[in-house]
Amino acid sequence: MDGILSNQIRTLRFHHGEMSQSELGQRIGVTRQTIAAIEAGKYSPSLEAAFRIAEVFGVSLSDVFQWERAGSGAG
């Protein structure tokens, strides 16, 4: 089943005092480049990393990541 995994990490970082990618990476145990890749939608994190990101921002997983089925918005 094809789909797109989008995320709100950039927005959430902004709302948390413009938290840097490096800081977020340090807090969840990944590199800055990995955060950049996740944010750009190029890399899908593990479930554990996803939960850690949500925990850092104090929100639920669905507030950080959204799954949209391919073609679901077409009509």
Added chain:
Amino acid sequence: MFGILHVMLVLLDIESMWFYIAIHLKGGIVMPYREKIAWLSLIAMGVTFVPYFAIVASGRFADNPLPNLPLMACFAATTITQMIILGVGHLYLRSASPEDARTPPDERDRAITQRAMTTAYYALMAGVILVGCIMPFKQVGWSIVNAAILSIVLAEIIHYSVVVVSYRRQV
């Protein structure tokens, strides 16, 4: 004579490769530490094994009364040069960014490594089949040895290339 030729070819390659590295490492492009290591390994292999296989392909040692000796010396020089480049490169990269060097690989680093190793494995298997199952019917001696070395080098080049491409494409 061949040793001097080999050293000259290596130096020529180092110069052109260094120009490329200087652009990427000093030009302000932030590159993950593990990508730098992959570039270093690719360059070390390029500047050593390209001249080695060029010399082997030229067939300079074919009419030598002791062909094993110069070929073994050439291979030894190649591997020692590669080790020196890797050693110096690792020390330089480690001193340039000690924090990055200490950071253990994260899940994406591990995923990239796994992808690269899987791809390289198939390349190595193809090389092993060629060298071990097909070549013995047609070739002998150093041809088979060099083909085996080539298949290992190609598998390594594919491995590090996949690492570099994965980091470049952020996947």
